[in-house]
Structure formats: structure tokens, C-alpha cells
Amino acid sequence: MPTATAFVFCHPIEITTQDIDAMGHVNNAVYLQWVQEAVVRYWQYRSPPQAQIELLWVALKHVIVYRLPLFLEDRVEAHVMATATRGTRASFTTLFKRGDDLVAEVRSSWCCVDATTRRPRRIASDIARAFLPNVGRSVAANKEQD
Structure with a gap:
């Protein structure tokens, strides 16, 4: 579970007709695009402009738990939290909510990549602190789950 010290970022999601499957609800694959x-x-939003130029992110793994279906007219938000960093990796939890209802939870692992060389790059402590202000304690407390 995300730490109490993590910053939470809320991102509104717009459901389009292309997101709806034959069953009349948002297709499961669409959640990956939203994540x-x-x-x-x-x-x-959280990172310094220079870091946005120098660093890219590659998704390594997503674990999705679907709880409720979403429909075309639903209003949904993604609540994103960084949960840990270690070496070149960062972990995030994304909660998709319709009002107070949790409709899906996604735990994901991402690799930090140098934008020039396209090789993995260690996450600097100042970058980690932009997402986890108490990075020293949260890294030890939140070992990444592979």
C-alpha cells in the first residue's frame, strides 16, 4: 500500500466510445493506456524540467485488480502515487475511482532510462524526493515487489 508520505496526483479520465467493448463497459486493455x-x-507534474529532458520511463510490469465495471457516462479519476524507488526502478500505484468507488487498482514497476543512451539510469535521490519526500525512510520501508 502507498506510504502516507507519498504525493497523490489526480488525473481525470475521459471515457470515449472507443473504450467500450462488446459487453458495454470499458475494455480491460484500456486501463493500461490510462495507467x-x-x-x-x-x-x-512533479519532476524538474531538466529531468524531463534527460529521463524517460519504460513500463516493466503491471498488476491490475478490476473491482467494478466502468461505462461510457461514468466520471473517473486516476489517483497515482509513487510507492518506492530502488536503483533504476520506481513503483507506482494507480487507483481508478468513480466518486468514492474504487473500480480498479494497478501496481506497476517502471525503469528509468537515459533519454540519450536509452540505457537504464539510476534514480537520483533528488528525483525520488520529488515523488517521495521522505525517500530515505520509504525506500527501506517499501521494498519493491517483483
Whole structure:
């Protein structure tokens, strides 16, 4: 579970007709697109401009728990929290909410990549602190789950 010290980023999601499957609700695969969009927006919001030029992120793993279906007219938000960093990796939790209802939870692991070389790059402590202000304590308390 996210630490109490993590910053929470809220990202509104617009459901389009293309998101709806034959069963009349949002297709499960659409959530992956939404996670990508929400985590990238979170990165753009919290990180320094120079870091946005120098660093990219590659998704390594997503674990999704679907709780309730979403429909075309629903209003939904993605609540994104960084949960840990270690070496070149960062972990995020994205909660999709319709009002007070939790409709899906996604735990994901991402690799930090140098924008020039396209090789993994260690996450600097100042970057980690932009997402986890108590990074020294949260890294030890939140070992990344692979």
C-alpha cells in the first residue's frame, strides 16, 4: 500500500466510445493506456524540467485488480502515487475511482532510462524526493515487489 508520505496526483479520465467493448463497459486493455497516461502526467507534474529532458520511463510490469465495471457516462479519476524507488526502478500505484468507488487498482514497476543512451539510469535521490519526500525512510520501508 502507498506510504502516507507519498504525493497523490489526480488525473481525470475521459471515457470515449472507443473504450467500450462488446459487453458495454470499458475494455480491460484500456486501463493500461490510462495507467501510462496518468503516470506520465504525474512525472511531468512533479519532476524538474531538466529531468524531463534527460529521463524517460519504460513500463516493466503491471498488476491490475478490476473491482467494478466502468461505462461510457461514468466520471473517473486516476489517483497515482509513487510507492518506492530502488536503483533504476520506481513503483507506482494507480487507483481508478468513480466518486468514492474504487473500480480498479494497478501496481506497476517502471525503469528509468537515459533519454540519450536509452540505457537504464539510476534514480537520483533528488528525483525520488520529488515523488517521495521522505525517500530515505520509504525506500527501506517499501521494498519493491517483483
